[in-house]
Structure formats: C-alpha cells, structure tokens
Amino acid sequence: MYILKLLLRNAFRHKLRTALTILSITIAILAFGLLRTFIGAWYAGVKASSANRLITRNAISLIFPLPLSYKDKIRQIDAVRRISYGNWFAGIYKDEKNFFANYAIEAKNYMALYPEFVLPPDQKEAFLRDRKGCVAGRKLVERYHWRIGDIVVLKSAVFPGNWEFVLRGIYHGRDESTDERVFFFHWDYLNEALKKTAPRRADQVGWYIVEVTDPNRAAEVAQAIDKTFKNSLAETLTETEKAFFLSFISMADAIIVAIQLVSFVVIIIIIAVAANTMAMTARERIGEYAIFKTLGFRGWRIAGMIIGESLLITMIGCLIGIALTPPAAKEFSKIVGTYFPTFRVEIETIYIDIGASILVGLCAAIIPTWRALKIRIADGLRRIG
C-alpha cells in the first residue's frame, strides 16, 4: 500500500510531463486498437461463414459462370440437403461511391440456407410473391433511407441497363457478425430479362451454395461435386464458405500485412516516448536513488520503483485508450463503412492492448533502471540536476 502511494506521488511529480505521456499512450493504444479492429473487419466474412455451407464456382475464375443444369446434378450427390444459386450483379446505386454487395439469387432455398438473415414472415411472403421484389439489410436501408414499397433502381456494370426493384423486405442479422448491408433479389427476374436481351447469357449462374447434412462430410461432398464435372466445359471448384472467403482475403494479403506492421510501429513509437519520459525522470532523481541506496534499500527495490512507476503511467494511458476505442471505432466505421460489413472491437483486441502496454511499460523502464542500479552512491550524491 505504502509503495503504491509512493509510486503515485512519484508519477505525478511532473504533472505536465506525466499527463502528456499518458495522453500519447492513450493515442497509441487507440490507434493500435483501431488498426486491429480494422484487420478484424477483413475477416468478418470468415467469422460469419457456416461450416455446413459449400460454395461451388467455376474453376477458371469467378467471372466464368456455370450452367443452370448443374443444379440437379449437384442435388443428386449424397449428403447434399439443399442448394441455391446466385449471380454477382455488380449493381451501382446512383453513383459508384455507393458500393454495396448485390446478388441475384434463387430466393426460396437461399433464405433457408442463410437463417442468420432474419426476415419477418409477412415480408418474406411479399418478397417471394413479387418477382421484381428485393430485400435489403437493415444498415443499408438506414443509409439510403429506403422504405418498404420503395422502388430502387440499380445500374449494373455486368448486365446493361437500369434495373428496377421494389423493396419488399428488410432483414436484420441474427448474429453480430452478420452482414446487414446485402441487397438481393430474384434470379428469375434477371434471367427472364436476359432471355430476351442476351439469350446466350441466360440460364447461367455465378455460383452454387450447397448445404450439406453433416459438416464433417463437407470435404467429401466438395470432392464429389468437383469430380462430377471434371473434364467438362465448366469445371468446378468447391470450397467451404470459410475457405472461399479466406481465398479472397489472401489476394489482398499484402495490404493486411502492411497494416499489421504499421500497428506494431505505433507500439514502437510509443515505447520511444515512454522510455524518454522515464529516462528523464530517472536522470533527475539519480540523487534520490543514491540516497535510497545510502539508507540501505536494495537494488531490486529501486528497480521495482522505477518499473512500477513506468507501468503505472502506461496502464493509466492504456485504460483510457481502451475506453475510447469503441466510440472511435464507431466514428471510423462511418468513413469506411461502405467497404466493411461489421466494425466491432473484439475482446482479444483489448487483451492485446493490455499486453502491449505492459510491454511498453517494461521496455521504457529498462535503461533508467539499469542506470539507477549502476550508479555509485558517491557519484549519485555528487550529481546535480
């Protein structure tokens, strides 16, 4: 108890300096927390994926479609419970800046495959009845102030023309990680239009979503699907939903690695700032340490005092930083929210924050402690300022 009081008194001897150091640690922890959250946002799709969903797409690459006829062949495969399919629509709402995911999907099975998209029964009914109907996530609807019954017009980069949809339902996410900014509509609506305007592109789907009866058999089913279409014009590549998202992320891994590196740079910067404060503090108090030694205090006591003070200062900064991270993340998500579905501070981030500040506190105390221990009593007493 006594030692804690001493630490507190010592820490706030230079109020301005300590306050500034705490402030800079707060900023650093805040930045670190935001960067980790930012990295986490990339992986949101992976988190939201389900173990019993498989994605089948064209083996050449995503831009090549698969024939609609594959649907029945896949359904015949053992352990396949349900199948749905969709197309990436690449729709643009008014301006390219308004980016959100939009798919043409086979609705009935799709809704059953994604139980995390919760839609009120009456809205679901209305959506299924209206071929021009569409459903949008809660966040998306809030952003554009749509209401049920509104007509939404999208311009597609892949399918020429303006496409009109009637908003029939607003879903909300079952889990926190569910993406609430997806826009989907009936695949039939797209297909019927294509039959008239571009018959060669009709009856083609971008990907199949396959639900397996048992997640343990997912690998086996994936292999069976790919084997069925081996040596055909459109060979398939089937992966679990998780692997599918991970392969996307791995394409941009250079950026993620860069952000990760930068998040460690901020920790190093802050070690420099905190170490500086401690170095100055210890430098001023060399005389006192000499007196402590004269009084018979052992080296480890003095070391404990310096390290304790350093940890005290960093932990105060750390706690303020942690407290500020969630509101800051909220603000930040308003800026980059178009690119990422969820922007949530995870509990691991807080643990890493605390770990990082302990590291900063310890590193900052190394040189001053070493100096204080090394000083000979006579030298220390002789020194001024």
Add this chain to the structure above:
Amino acid sequence: MGLPISYSFRNLWTRRLTTVLTASGMALVVFVFAAILMLAEGLRKTLVETGSYDNVVVVRKGSTSEVMSGVSRLQASIVETQPEVARGAEGQMLLAKEMVVLIALPKRGTNALSNVVIRGIGASSLALRPQVRLVEGRMPKPGLSEIIAGRSIAERFKGGGIGEILRFGMRDWRIVGIFDAGNTGFNSEIWGDADQLMQAFRRTVYSSVIFKLRDSSEFERVKKRIESDPRLTVDVKRENRYYAEQSERMAEFLRILGTALTVIFSLGAIIGAMITMYSAVATRTGEIGTMRALGFKKISILGAFIIEALFLGLIGGCLGLFLASFLQLLTISTMNFQTFSELAFSFTLTPGIVWKGLGFSLVMGFVGGVLPAIRASRMNIVESLRAV
C-alpha cells in the same frame, strides 16, 4: 543569437539518450508517412503509365473494367471503320480487338490462388503499347496455343516462367516469351492470341477495342460519334483515363488509411517532442536566467528553443526518410478491388515525397517545441536565477 543556438545544439548532444528516443519516435512517424505516400505514388504511377493519352478504349456501356465488358464482333467492326483510327507504317490499322478474362493461378511458394488477367491480343496490340517490350523468347504464333507472360507473373506465379506450361480452358498453353512492361499494370498480365483464347474460353464477344487516334485532338469527335451510334452501346474513354479510374477506389482507400494513420501517429510524436522540450526548458531554468541577465533578448531564447525543436524534428525526418528509401526495393502485389485482379506495384520515392516528409517532420518539431519555447522566453529573470 549565435550563442543560444550553439548552446541548444550542444544540449541535444549532451542528452543523447533523450534526443535519440525523441528523434526515433519522429523518424518512425515520418517513415509511415513517407511509406504511405510512396505506396500511393507507386499505385498511381503504375496505373497512369499503363494507359497512353493517344489511345482510346471502347468498352460496353456502364462497364468499369474490360473484364466486365463485352463488345460483339459486329460492334467491333463498326468501331474499326472510324476514320480517326491511326495507321501504322505498313498501312495496317493501329486497332486491336481484345478479349480479357480472369483466371485463378497459384502463386509460387504459397500456392494461394490469385486472379490474373489474360489478354487475347491482336496483330496491333504490341504496337499500341510502346511500353511493352519482349525481353525473352518470342511472340506467340497466331493459331497456336502459345502465350507470353508479364515479368511479375513469370516471377511470382507457378508455371509462369518461359518454357513452362499453364493449363486452362481445357488446353495446355506453352509460355514462349516474357515481356517487360516497365512500371505498368501489363506486367501482371498474360497475353495470347485473341482468337485462340476466345475458342478456349467459349467466348463469342471481344472485351474491348483499343485504337490509337490519328490525331489526339480528334478524341471528342470520335467519342461523340461512337457513343451516339444506335448500333453501339459502348463507352469511349482515353486509355490513361480508363486506367486511372480503375485505381480510384484503391487510391481513395490508401488516402483515408494514410491520413488517419499519419494524424494519429504524429500526435504521439508531437507529444514526445513536447515532453522532451519541456524538460529541456525545466532543467535549464537557471541557465536561461543567466542568459537573460547577460542581456540576451526574450526573442533569442524563444528562437533558440524553437530551433532546437526543429533540429530534433529534422534528425527524425532524415532518419525516417533514410529508412523509407529502402522500401523502394519492395514490390507489393495485391488485388485491385475494382478489377478483381492481381496488380503489382512498388513503393516510389519522389522528390516531392522527400520534401513533404521533411516538411512534416519540421512541423512536428515546431508544434512540439513552440509551447515549451514560449515558457522559456517568458521566465522571470530573478526567479529563474534563483532556481537550481
């Protein structure tokens, strides 16, 4: 004025540990600042140099990239008949009907799949892109399953080297040449005969038509004529504009990220400088009093401390830029969100970035030093002389 300044410099040397710690904090901030600018510059340079001002790209209306686009043979022929299309030395049209698709290829080492652009080229494609040079092997012969790979594909993708074989579209394709396209996006592409590739991928339409203008100033006229032709539903863009648009979202992303990071980091470093300078002032109270008593003006004291802070910033800035300059050796390859395809670009250091980095470090030093300097200059002579 001379004495306080030399006194300040020597103070930085005397308190080496503090100086080094503060300056290295700033150096890291300048490093991050410069790295992000260099990345954005590298991206910009790559995509801007990819396109040339005199070339025109024709894609389907509303398509943001060639991959999404489709131009039928009939439409392509109509574009071909425009009088503004330039002609080469042998009278051939400088116009290429190209097909662009993406294929997923495994990377060397990691085996991770990444999307690569395959471009089916015509006879004039190479002439339209003077920046592309064949460095090894030969061009693919029309009618054969042969392809050439860009340098960064050859280095980073499995089966991308010369003499190797890639399998896609139910055929084996032999790589007969490697081309170098300097700093451009073509380095991340694979080229082959358009007719062969269209067969293999069962495509009946081209992706884009590219031609060189007979006279650069005729762009508006040809754009208006093509876009208002009822038989064509296409967009006409200058090639450099077309590639710049593809990088817009990525550049925006880098810009937001970069600004946010730099602002936050620089706050930390400024506070670090402030702590250092406040303590420099506090420990030298007596000395400041002495100097004032000797007749040095307030303004000299203010100047001395500000110069000390600026110098501290400058050390950090130079160190940070020195570290950042090594980044030029790195090449980043990542997916461009807008085109969905692999793009390789490198950190590029320009004199502009050097000046910005140095300016930024001086600003950090100044902001960190100005308050402590003011405190130093306002000290009461008698009281400060009394403090030991």
